[in-house]
């Protein structure tokens with residue numbers, strides 16, 4: 304084997320690297336429809352997965368995606384089809400855009416219909432089934448590109464299933480955790496501590512479950528945010544919150560999903576954040592400006608709408624729009640890298656470590 308030698312690079316006086324934003328882009332509905340047709344016309348693949356990834360022209364291997372850390376796939380299931388079981392350590396959020404189907408995730412069977420949104424937690428066995436008479440199509444977003452860049456994307460197709468031995472849970476509950484015997488003490492009043500190895504291999508568990516946000520439930524609430532009035536300075540949306548993400552306010556551990564309803568004639572203030580955003584517009588039409596470049600879009604278009612730290616704003620046209628936004632916000636909160644500038648006159652805030660940005664919602668709705 305060839306001997307490996309590390310290089311030493313003197314970086315003391317090297318200027319910080321400039322961010323090289325991937326340009327924002329719209330993938331028109333017509334292109335997505337054409338790819339859905341191509342997937343539908345294939346002979347059934349052996350694993351049942353008619354899946355196509357929508358890849359940005361700037362993406363490089365490994366980890367192709369629509370944003371540097373996010374991939375978006377089109378998934379088609381013809382009537383009667385089912386995919387093989389798979390599990391992966393990436394997490395996923397999906398939205399059904401045509402027909403209906405079942406997501407079998409762990410022990411849950413989640414029936415989904417058009418515009419429903421659900422999450423698939425990492426490492427859960429999952430498969431999809433279309434027992435209806437119409438084609439089923441959904442978009443799925445994941446952090447696979449980031450894990451592939453880290454060379455740690457674990458994927459198993461049709462893995463062996465190990466059922467826990469009967470009574471194993473009770474037996475485990477009766478056993479004290481090894482960490483209870485390990486050291487864990489403060490070394491001074493700053494809060495710094497020393498903890499034994501057992502704390503590294505047995506961290507606190509937060510249940511992570513597949514959840515679904517049904518479109519009819521979400522849609523019934525959206526007027527509350529849509530009708531905050533012309534003077535409202537925030538975004539007119541609901542976060543689809545998964546309690547497993549705790550203070551990171553996500554839908555999965557990597558991403559939040561929000562559903563926005565914008566009435567006609569509404570334009571946001573230009574702003575920026577280190578999280579990257581991908582919008583799927585599923586009703587209406589609108590426009591965006593991203594790093595000075597102007598875009599127009601309509602229902603069925605997908606858009607890399609805010610490359611991380613790119614200045615952007617979106618506005619409605621006509622009677623307004625509905626959008627699903629996926630943004631790698633919880634990931635950045637976990638890494639303490641979520642920086643946010645709510646308007647370009649505001650300071651750059653590190654969200655989660657200092658008081659965040661404010662809107663005028665208090666003036667508009669009063670005390671609740």
Ligand SMILES: [Fe+2]
Pocket residue numbers: 574575576580609615
């Ligand atoms: Fe934004």
